[in-house]
Amino acid sequence: MLSLSEKLLFLVLTAASLAYAFIGFQNVYRVIARGSGERPSAETLRRRAREALITWVTTRPIWKARPATSLFHGLIAWGFMFYFLVNFGDLLEGFFPIAFLGKGWLGGFYRFLADLFSAGVLVGMIYFLARRFLFRSPALRYRENIRLLPAVQEGAIARDSLIVGLFILFHVGFRLLAASFAVAAEGGDWGQPFAHLLSLAWQGWSEGALTAGHRFGWWGALGLILLFVPYFPYTKHFHLVMAGVNYLTKPQRTSLGALDPIDFEDETVESFGVARIEELPWTHLVDAYACIMCNRCQDVCPAYATGKELSPAALEVNKRLYLNAHLEELAAGQSSEFSLLDFAISESAVWACTACGACVEICPVGNEPMFDILYLRRHQVLMESQFPRQLQNAFRGMERNGNPWNQSAAERLAWAEGLNVPTIDENPEPEILWWVGCAPAYDPRARETARALAQVLQAAGVNFAVLGEQESCTGDAARRAGNEYLFYEMALANIETLNAVQPKRIVTTCPHCLHTLGKEYPQYGGHYEVIHHTQLLSELAAAGKIQVQANGSTDTITFHDPCYLGRHNGIVAPPRQVLQELGLQVVEMPRHGAHSFCCGAGGAQMWKEEEHGDEAVNVHRYREAESTGAGTLAVGCPFCLTMLTDASRKTDNALAVKDIAELVAERLS
Template sequence: MKPPRLEGEQTIEAMVILGTVLIHPMTHLLKEATSIALAHPPAGLGSSLPPISSALSNLFSNNLVSSVQTANIGFFWTHWSIVLFVLVFIAYSRYLHIVASVFNVFLRSSLPKGALRPLNLETAETFGASKIEDFTWKQLLDLYSCVVCGQCQDSCPAYLSGKPLSPKKVIQDLREHLLERAPLLRKRKAETENPGDSGQAMIGEVIGEDEIWNCTTCYACQEVCPVYVEPITKLIEMRRNLVMEQASIPETGEGALKCLETRGHPWRGTTMSRTDWAEGLEVKTLADGSDVDTLFWVGCTEALETRSARVAAAIARIMKLAGVNFGILGNEEACCGDPARRLGNEYLFQMLVQQNIELLNNYGIKKIITGCPHCYNTLKHEYPQFGGDFEVAHHTEFIAGLIKEGRLQGIKEMNGVVTYHDSCYLGRYNNIYDAPRDILHGLNGVKLVEMERNLEYGFCCGAGGGHLWLEEQKVGERINEMRTEQALATKAEVIATACPYCLQMFEDGIQTKEAGESVRAMDIAELVVKAIS
C-alpha cells in the first residue's frame, strides 16, 4: 500500500519508467530465447541454458528460421533502444536524481552537521536568496538529487502539526522553478545583458513566506534524507533575504532582533540582570580579575528568564560541589548570536560573534561550559568560521564526566519515573544522546522510560530556528503541545530536558494540558542537585 507521503506522486514520468522497467527485461529474455531457438545460446554458460529463456524458446521452435532471425534482431534493437531512451529520458525528468544523488552524496557539505554557511558581508552582491540563481551550485544540485521519498515530510514537526510547510514540497517547487527559469538564464548569459525577468517570484509565490517562517530548523528532515538534501539551508537563505534586504519578518521576531541589537539579548521586557540568578552562590566574575580554568557561558535564557534561571543556578551548584574553578562573564556576556542567525539577520550575528570572540580572547578563555544546546552548537561549530576556536562542552557532557570521575559524591536514592526529551540542537545537531541518559541512569531509583520518538528520531519542542520568539501560526496543532502529549503518554512523573528552550515549551505544554499535578518539567542539572542536596 502506498504511504500518505507518496500521495500524488504517480505521474506520467513514473508510468513511463515503470513501463520501461517491465518491457526491458522482457525484450532481453525474448532475445535470448530466439538465440537459443537458432542454436546460438548465450556464451559462457556451457551446456546450461537460462531456464526462462530456454522455456520461451519453445515458442519459436516451429517457426521459419528467417522469421526467428528477424524476431531476434527486432528484440535486440528494441532492448537497446529502451536503454538509450531511458538514458535520454532521465536527463529531462525528475529521475535525474538517479545520477545527481550520487554526486550529491560525495559532494555533501564539509561543515559540521547543521552549521550554516557564512555570508561575506563585504563582497556579497545580494544577501540571501531572492532568486533561484542566488543559490550556490551545491544547493541547486540538491534540487536535482531529491528522490521524492517523502521521509523528510514524515519527520517534519511543522508539517505533522498541520502547518503549511513540507520539506519535500519546498525542494520540488524550487526544482520546478529552476527548470522554468533555466531558458531565461541561458539567454541572459548568451546575450550578456538582462533580458528582463518573467514568471513567479521565488519568495512569496513559489515558496510562501509562511513556509519560510514555519521551519524550526530541527534537522529532522536532513537526518532522514538518504541523499543529503538540505531543505533548511534554502529556507535560511530566503530568511536572510527577507530580513536583510526586504526588512520583512514577523512582528515578534522583529522585536527580538531589535532587543538583540540594543541590549545584547532577545528577551524584551525582562527586568533581570545577567547576574541575578547567581545571588548568594558566590560565583566568580571575570571582570573582577578572577583567575579561572573554565568559563560558564550562561546564555540569555538561563540568565534572564525566571524559570530557566533556576537551571543556571543548579549548574553552578554542581560545579562548585565538584570543585571546578569556574567563572562567568556576568553583565559583559552578550548573546551568542544563534537567534539572529536562524532568524536571518547574518549581519547582527557576525557583529555579536566578533564582539564575543574579542572578549573571550582578552580573558584568555580556552574552555567553555554551556547550559544551552543552541549556545553550545554556535560556539563549538560556528564561531570557528570567524576565528573563535574554543573547547566547548554542554553541561550534560560535563556533569556525566564529573559523575564518572567520582567528583560528585552523596547521590541519594531518588525514586521516580522520568522520560527524557532529546533537544534537536544537542541530539541531531551534535549526536549527544548518551551523556544525558548516563546521568539519569546514575541517579539511584530513577526509572528512565523513552518516548516513542526518541534519539535521532526525536520530535522537536517547537522553539528552534528563533521560534521561541516567533508567535506560532494559528494553523493545526501547536508543536510543543504535540510533544507534551507524547511525553504524557509515557506516564512519567518528570519530563527531563537539557535545553532552556525545550524547558519553556514543556512548561507551556503542561499548563495547556492541565497536567501540572501529575508531571513536571525539569532540567537534568536540577535533578542532579535534588539528588545530592
C-alpha cells in the same frame, strides 16, 4: 550478433540520442553553474571521492526510515548500478561474436548476477508502481494548504513516475526476455534461474525463432535506453546521478546546521540572502535535481506534522519543475520571472520552519531544504524588512541589551544571588568557563536550571567562572531569523571578549549556545573547545566527583533530545549516561537521538507567534512523551524546558518537566 544494417541503424540512433541528451545535460549544467558559492577544488573532490562512492553504492542514507520501502528501493538502485555493466556487455555481444566475460566461471557468475538483479529490479519497480498508483500511499501526497506549482496539481509527478517506472519495467523486462531466448537456444541454464524458468515457455521453438526473439529483446532493452536518455535530465530518475554529485560536492559543514557566513566587508555585494531560484547556492540547485520525491523530509518536519503550510519536499519539487519549465531561458542567463515566494514556498511556510535540521538529516540524497528557507529569511529581513513583527522586540533587545528578552545587562547575574558564583574577574584562570546563556539568566523557569547546575559544579569541586555582565547573546536567534548582520556584530563582539579571556574550556547550558560558539564562531576566527553541560556532568559522574543518593522516587524518565544537541551536534549518549548514573529508569520516545522531534522553539520561533496549524509543535512533542508512560520528562535545553513546560500546562500536567541538572541537584549527597 546484429546484422550490418542493424549496427549502422543503432549507431545512427545512438548519435541522435546523445546529441539531444547533450543539450539537456548542458542546460542543466549551465543553470547549476549560475548558483552562488565556491566550487570544490580538485583535491577536495579527490579526497571525498571514496566516501561519496561508498555512500552512493550502499545507498546508506536511505536506511534511516521506511525499512521495507528502502529494501525495494535498494533492489532497484543496486540493479541499475549493475546494469551499467550489463548494458555494456549486451552492446558488445550485439556488435561482436563474443560471450561477455567468457563462458568460464567469471562469465557464469556475471550472468547469474545479471539474472538476479533483473528480477530484483522488476520486483522493486512493481512495488513502487503499486504503492503510488494502486494503493495511493498517503506518504506521497501533500496537504491542501501546501503551495504547489500548477504542474504538480495537474499530475506532473505521477506522470513522470509512470514514465520512469514503465521505462524501468520494460527495459529490464526486455533484457530478461532476451536472456531467456539465449538460454532456450543453449538448452537451459540454471545458472540464470529466472531466465531459465522463462525459457521454458519457448521450448520447441526453432533456432530461427529463438534468434528473432533474442534480437527483439535486445532491441527492446537497448532501444528504450536510446529513447529515454534525452528525457533523462528532466525526470526524477536523474536523482540516480545527481545524488552522487551531492555526496561528492555538498559543503563540508562544521555541523549539520552550520550556516555559511555573509561577507559584509565585500562592497561589491549588492544583495543579501536569496529571492530568486538562480540566486541559490549551486549545491542547492543540485538538490532540486537530486530530489527523489520520497517525502521523507516532509514526514519528519515538525511544521508539516502539525498542519502548517511548510513542506520541505514540496519546496524541492517546485524548484525542480520550475527549472525544467524554464531550463533554456535560465541556461541562457535570463532572470527568473518570479521569486521563490511566488511559486516554491509561501511566506507563512518560510517563517514556520524551526531550523531543527530534521529534513537535512533524513534526506537520502543529501538535500538541505532548511538552508533554502534560512537564505530566504535573510533576504526578507536584510533587503525587504519583511518579517514577523514579534521578532522586532527580540532584535531590539539583542541590539541594545545583548539579550532577546530585552532586559538590562546588569540583571544577567541576578539568577546566582546567594550562590557565590565566581565571575571571570574574581577567578581569571578557571578550568571551565561557564557560558550561562540568556534563558538561564533571564527566564524565571530556566534560572532554576542555572542554580541547580551551579550547586552541582560547586559540590563536585569544579574550578569554574562565569562572564557575568560581560556575557552577551550568541546571536543564534538573530541568525536563524535571517538577521545575519546583527548576528555578525554580536559574534565579533563575543569573540573579542572570549579571546581576551582565553578560556581553556567552555561549558554551555544551552545547545544553541553550544552550536553557535563551537561550530559557527570559527567562521570569524573564534576557535574554542565547547561542551554541553550534560557532557560535563557525565564526565564528573564517571570520575566519581558527583555523589548522589536515591530520593525515593520510582518514576521512569523519558529524555527529550534537543535538536541542536542530538541532531546538529551528535551528542546523544552523555545525557543518558548521567540519568543512568542517577539510577533512573529511562524509557525512550519513538523519536529520539538524532531523529528526535523538535520542541518548537528553534529557528527563532521562541520569539514569535507560531503559524496557524492543527496543533502546536510543543504540544505534539509533549503528547509523544506522555505516550511513554514516564512520570518525568527530562530535557537538556532551556528552550525545550520552557516549551514543554508550557505544553504540560495546556494539557493535563501529567509529566514533570526538568533539566538534567535539576535531577542531579535533587539527588546530591
